[in-house]
Amino acid sequence: MKKEAPKHAHMDWFPVIDNCLHAGGQSITRLAARVGQTPFYVYDRNIMTRKVELLREALPQGLHLHYAMKANPMPAVVQHLSQLTNGIDVASVAEMQVALNTGIDPLTISFAGPGKNDAELRSAIAAGIIINMESEGEMERIAQIGESLEILPHVAIRVNPDFELKTSGMKMGGGPKPFGVDAERVPEMLKRCGELNLNFKGFHIFSGSQNLRPEAIIEAQTKTFALAYRLAEFAPQPITWLNIGGGLGIPYFPGEETLPLDAIADNLKPLIIEAQARLPDAEIVMELGRYFVGEAGLYISEVVECKESRGEKFAITNGGLHHHLSASGNFGQIIRKNYPVCVANNVSSDSLEKVSVVGPLCTPLDIITDKMLLPVVVIGDLIAVYQSGAYGFTASPRDFLSHPHPLEILV
Structure with missing residues (x-):
């Protein structure tokens, strides 16, 4: 991929990997x-590969990287990342089947x-995969x-920690939670686990996701290891698996x-060394999804109509919130912000206009970008939304x- 950024002034803030x-x-x-x-969505395997490589270069040895496939479960994407990472984390039996089809060891x-039901547990x-138990009742059902x-x-306990990942996009731990x-x-x-016919592996401690503050991630990771040591004292057998979550935004x-x-790497290095001494049999796992695939994807829609309403221009495309809910601002945003967008077939124009790009749905929520400076948009233009992987x-x-x-392709 070429690495020069689009020439629009409105894109100058964005750390573009490709154009x-x-x-x-x-x-x-x-x-x-x-x-x-x-x-359609297009995903670039080269960017995914580079993201994994950059992380391996930066982080200390002894840390296993897993792909959380809920971020992007396209089978071709999962197959590609299964060859680059050390394992896959799934959130349904359908995802489990995709992961198993890659041919990796079920214990990874x-x-x-x-809310796993009995059929899913069965x-x-x-x-033969590791099941992260989310409740005492689930543990009893698994044993039966x-x-x-x-x-x-093979089981682990998903722990709802007594701390949270501060300033994270989604807080998965701390306080009352349905998770873990x-x-x-x-x-x-753990005491009851030792009485049941279960192969206890360890813990999954995941406190939050989508965080861009190193100090918050450092604090959470430090507390995660400390909590794991406290809980390991009650384990019915030595810990062989510790998933410390992800959180990298x-x-x-x-x-x-x-x-x-x-x-983050400087803080992790002594933590990993200590873990190797205190939990010598444990595989330390960092679980990441968005970090590997988010920047590798573009969402492309086509302008089918242009119109003005009371002095404002609207470009209407054949795609929108029904295809890309997060870009519309309706997937967790409190105050709506524009995703980075460009006119993919006209990135070098010097003639800009303020335009709102919207989808074809009969709802005012169907917004791709609101009042953004873009090249003059015409019918047939291709609108690309970055960070869509x-x-x-x-x-x-x-x-x-x-x-x-929409369709999906991996290139």
Whole structure:
């Protein structure tokens, strides 16, 4: 991919990895012809590869990297990342099957989720993956199902820590949560675990995601190891697996910068060394999704109409919130902000205008970008939304108003 940034002044703030002109060495216009329709998502395997390489170069040895495939479960993407990382974390049986189809060792797959039913547990036990137990009741059901199958289930406890990842986009731990077992209840659960026919592996301690503050990540990681040591004292057997979560964010909006890794790595190095001494049998796992794939994706839609309303210009595309809910601002944003956007077939124009790019749906929520300076937009232009590799295609209400679905390609 070429690495020069788009020339629009409104894009100067954005730390562009590639530009809209080329994805996988091909122009977006040519890719649209290859796909045969718009809208579509395009994901670049080279960016994913580089993200993994950069992380391995920065972080200390002894840390295993897992891909949290809920960020982007496209089978081709999962297959690619399965060859680069040390394992895959899934959140459903359907995801588990995709992960197993990559051919990796089932014991490098872990399954988290607060509402696993008996059929899901049965499948996971039969597959031989690690199940992150989210409650005492789930633990009892796993033991019963394992006995009925005459299989020893591999289990870990997902811990709801007594701290949170401060300033994270989504707080997954600390306070009352549906996720995991409250840290103060884990010792009693471990006692019961030792009485059941279960192969206890360790802990999954995940406190939050999408964080761009190194100091917050450092604090949470330090507390995570300390909590793991306290809980390990009650374990029925030596800890062999410790998932410390992820939390590493990517920039989306003006004022946000790429997360610096130096301080995080400096803090992790002694933590890993200590863990190797105190938990000598444990594999230390960092679980990341968005960090690997978010910047590797573009969402492309086509302008089908341009109109003015009371002095404002609107470019209407054949894509929108039903395909890319997060870009519309309806996926966790309190105050809506524009994702970085460009006109993919016209990135070098010096003639700019203020325009709102919206989708075709009959709702005022269907906004791709609000009052942004872009080259003069005309019917047939291709609108590209950056940072679209994570939580785009599968996290959007694609059947809302029954418009056609987008396609996905990996280049």
